[in-house]
Amino acid sequence: MSHDPIKFAYWVPNVSGGLVVSKIEQRTSWDIDYNRKLARIAERSGFEYALTQIRFTAGYGAEFQHESVAFSHALLGATEQLKVIAAILPGPWNPVLAAKQLATIDQLTNGRIAVNIVSGWFKGEFTAIGEHWLEHDERYRRSEEFIRALKGIWTQDNFTFNGDFYRLRDYSLKPKPLQQPHPEIFQGGSSRAARDMAARVSDWYFTNGNTPEGIKAQVDDIRAKAAANGHSVKIGVNAFVIARDTEEEARAVLEEIIAKADPEAVNAFGDAARQAGKASPEGEGNWAKSSFADLVQYNDGFKTNLIGTPQQVAERIVALKAVGVDLVLSGFLHFQEEVAYFGEKVLPLVRELEARKLEEAA
Template identity: 65%
Template sequence: MSRTRPAPLKFAYWVPNVSGGLVTSTIEQRTDWGYDYNRKLAQTAENNGFEYALSQVRYMASYGADHQHESTSFSLALLLATERLKVIAAVHPGLWQPGVLAKWVATADHLSGGRAAVNVVSGWFKGEFTALGEPWLEHDERYRRSEEFIRVLREIWTSDNANFQGDFYRIHDFDLKPKPLDVPGRPHPEIFQGGNSTAARRNGGRVSDWYFSNGKDFDGFSEQVTEVNQHAEDAGRAGAVRFALNGFMIARDSEREARETLREIIAKANSDAVEGFRSAVQQAGASTSDKRGMWADSTFEDLVQYNDGFRTQLIGTPEQIADRAVEYKRRGANLLLLGFLHFQEEVEYFGRHVLPIIREKEAELDARSPEALLQSVPGPTPAA
């Protein structure tokens, strides 16, 4: 019985282009939001097994993040400082016009040799929109707008005379030249989109190349994979969506040391900032029709890492982390998006100590019988 060899698990890291690190805690975080630090980090990451980096999007101070660099310009700088790393710029519909973004991505793609990507973020921070004088839509309307936004991007990148008639965007005979680069295995720059809500899962299946999940345990992640794949099948896109999962990694030589680090992070949490963030995001989650929005069931401890990264439980020895990573792959993960306490040192530790064990365990998984592999819910082979 012949079968296709599963693609290796891919890895991305959160770009710390926002001050305060990746946990809202007063614990020491040997990281920096400036460009010099991030340029070196990007170069280290691409030499330690990371294929992607995700630049965060914040426009104003909030919940412990006092300063921030704009995501698209920062992403381009990192693309030009690296050779292989693909950089995903997070963007907000409502603050970007899709035709303008399509042009920016096409230019960045040419300058970087085909390594530009976008993460379409429907938005949770009402204050940013109102401070800029932009209307704040209700939850499901934000996701309807995001779906149109993604459809417009794809139409402009793949059509000579793009046309689109929607409720939020209208494009008339728009001809983008130059188009993004023709990269084998990629019809256009990759489009990521995430969330936990019913609307987010529907968008993931209907229009996205990649679905980003907030931190989830095994069962929570499997549930999302199943639902998004069903939406994709209903839309005539069966097998078209790949899955990325957020996780905060604490890899140490002993499990006790890793767990003590987690305990200290939470013990030193900035309570006011975490509670402020919790109030804002859980209001957004509760505004969905079925109360199943992002962060709807997150605890205080979960939100100390503001994308529920502790829930993925990538915490322990390299062996323990590798076991969990490969189990997530078996359940459908194509990529793990990682945050760290001390980025530079821990990215290097990951490349030296964790990644080799993951590759060994992937080989063991691949060597199992086809019947065992059929228990998984794989996505398609990722683009080269």
Template identity: 75%
Template sequence: MSERQEELKFAYWVPNVSGGLVVSTIEQRTDWSVEYNQKLAQTAERAGFDYALSQIRFTAGYGADNQHESVSFSQALLHATTKLKVLAAILPGPWSPAVVAKQIATIDHISSGRIGINVVSGWFKGEFTAIGEPWLEHDERYRRSREFIEALKGIWTQDNFTYRGDFYRFNNYTLSPKPVQKPYPEIFQGGSSRAARDNAASVSDWYFTNGNTPENLKLQIDDIQVKAANNDHKVRIGVNAFVIARDTEEEARAVLDDIIAHAHVEAVHAFGDAARQAGSASPEGEGNWAKSTFEDLVQYNDGFRTNLIGTPRQIAERIVELKAVGVDLILAGFLHFIEEVEYFGQKVLPLVRELEETALRRKAA
């Protein structure tokens, strides 16, 4: 299958913060250290993953008592690999577009074009307050992110760049050298609110959404793609998923039950309260986690809702169902990262590719 025949892409969450990807006290063979993560990156590269996404946290919470900074950490992963692309999470506010543009352009040269960014508009008010950053209302955060992305694109592609926004201004600025990747490194963003979807349909290359069913994802994706077409813009879609692949469905479901049974109840409720406060500030009163249950919030990007839990065959079939509704990338989290990423590459990914080929042949026929 050629690149233009749109093979699904696969990314994984980088555990550069402690606590793994679940708000649970269950035993995990996942570690936040540089050494563990470099080995994981090499494992993921061999397994067939395309991207790794480094997280950004400034304060402890939800099990993440220790956090490595995303841009610096991404470089460590790039140095340990040769093909994997690494996405560094960036928060407008703490970062300015001028600094990010220069940082990422340099890393792009060092890594031979393997760096990208995930622009996080921000949802945790306590984090911004703790580091002395102004906390903007919901839609203002996304409006700032839009200007942030527009400024980055301008700096990366133009000489004598001038920009007049409400949040950022540039006067005849020329960045040199510009990035290796043309026209610029890939720009990802997340969110589920109308403002997030509008941004994605206007300026972002990729849109990440929380885990969900194929039916609900299709509603979001159709909305984005109609708006993108009206804006003469193209955007691709990634969905969060927590993967529990085991030899039998019973084994996989038992692991899910064990994770939830060991949920850190106080931390899950605190996370849910903060997340809903951020989303309820949107004009439509919704954002990420608006409809999440307690069980959903144990995996803090609704990864259980995507239901990639079961045997390799079951998971591969569900992944291809997601592709059918417009998903281009699976952003995966795991309980025991290194061994489960390896298992996924050996058992699940080959089945996905087989099913993609079968679907392609049927379409051709």
């Protein structure tokens, strides 16, 4: 098990509808005032990262969406230590624009911006904004070129790149980011193409929610391939956290979320996600084995089972760390109060358990 403390990130609700496709009350808002306060609460509560979402069109309960890079900068202006991960979609962005945007934000915030490269899975969104829709593995080939171009622009002068999707000639970006060697690069996806890309170029790999056994198989696969490439990659896992004073309370909340799910929106999301997965060479994607209940939380966050008392949740987090997880990407029902509760009740227990495990191993 890693000697480094496990890290925590939260999903930024810069998109309306919260993090579950349900008509349950969610005391969460997509507006900037709510999110500035949330970012400060998260920073005080021990969260190192926040992840903004990129959506261009309404759907699946998300009627309104703030753009991720601008929103990330606003949150950085409201905090002092939190690092914000801006989601970027190759296609609408090109790497030169992204590199310049993020380098400027990095300079203005003393090195607190990161990027999540989203290869894209929703064809309807690309069609709506007039972007060419590539086949599954081609989207990941483009994303890999995007990342290689970002790294080159951020670390080299007179950078030349001759790819199938992007070409640069003797390009020098100044000023470069403060972070060395460059801002951290995250990505997600669970297809073979996604995992192989992470094993070659990404700093971090996000996986959907899963059991410790399922996550271990992914971690072992990616790290073995990364080592063969002379590369290393850290692992983040998605989890929807329901921490309450009793297990009964926590389970009741989960049951209510699912009971009040919006069937039309959940099924539409599931159909679109599975259609995208079938386009991969292996014929399945992130949500191939997801039930209706799993799909109520966009990225299978219920599967990670961080649902129960603070002690139960803390023990399950440390079990995730034991199989190679470096970061938990957390979603909540009522973000402000639940992030504060997590910081007060759960995180201290995680640190105690980590210290005990290290003592036992010594």
